[in-house]
Amino acid sequence: MKVLITGAAGRLGQRLAKALETSHDLVLGDVKRLDDPRFMQLDITDLAAVRAAVRQCDAVVHMAILDWPACSAQETLRYGVPCVQVHVSGLHNVLHAALESGVRRFVYTSSVSAVDGLAPDTRVGSDTRHYSNSIYGLTKGFGEDLCRMFHHAYGLSVAVLRLGNIYIPEPGGYWVGNIYVPESAERRAPGPSPSRVHVDDVTRAVALALEASEPGYALVHVVGDNPGRQWDLEAARNVYGWAPRYAFGPDGRARPSKRTPQQHCSREQEANPCEWRLG
Secondary structure (H helix, E strand, C coil): CEEEEECCCCHHHHHHHHHHCCCCEEEEEECCCCCCCCEEECCCCCHHHHHHHHCCCCEEEECCCCCCCCCCCCHHHHHHHHHHHHHHHHHHHHHHHHHHHCCCEEEEEEEHHHHCCCCCCCCECCCCCCCCCCHHHHHHHHHHHHHHHHHHHHCCCEEEEEECEEEEEECCEEEECCEEEECCCCCCCCCCCCCEEEHHHHHHHHHHHHCCCCCCEEEEEECCCCCCCCECCHHHHHHHCCCCCEEECCCCCEEECCCCHHHHCCHHHHHCCCCCCCC
């Protein structure tokens, strides 16, 4: 299958390309240069460029985001307009081009930031509507609505993956979102890390969503098997057969999950397994 990955020059994009390259023919799109023969310069706010990138592709994995450094709530206001341009207008361009080109599968990587405005003790299911206190989360949530609209109004097959805070190990340290933590640093991530997810669990979820046999629409959470997490993972298991292989403890570090995929569902679901029905 020929797959366009947007945001392919990012840390997650490069990891995903490695995970998919043995089973798919990849087109790597980004505004940032990538030293790879499969790279294609791509600004998703330019519809003509998006059409050229999507042409002859069978599937799209849309991960392009507007990245910015951590700053105060007041300072983030300056990012409001470009955030809407990339996360809303840019996504609309990619969805539009995918529909025009007859793309069979569209995978959109949303974020648990889309529901960061909910009370901490809220159990967030796949049918929980987004509610965010940040422009980033708000626009990612609006992106979920766009994906739902393109499925219900136009029949595009869409998988929405609400990703947790991605942990990416590297020699000498690890990334958590946009923060790099060296192994030598005294500072360690406090708390039980309820939203953290290992990058390998993310790339596996994307691969499963791409290869799903049934077309339709589904929104699932892709978060680690962490103490105190509020995100329901049962839909990801029922729809794609995905469950996290990693958990994160109070030290913020990854460790293998002790539960089998079957143990991520409720006893009622084990007795009456859910079937995926088109949204």
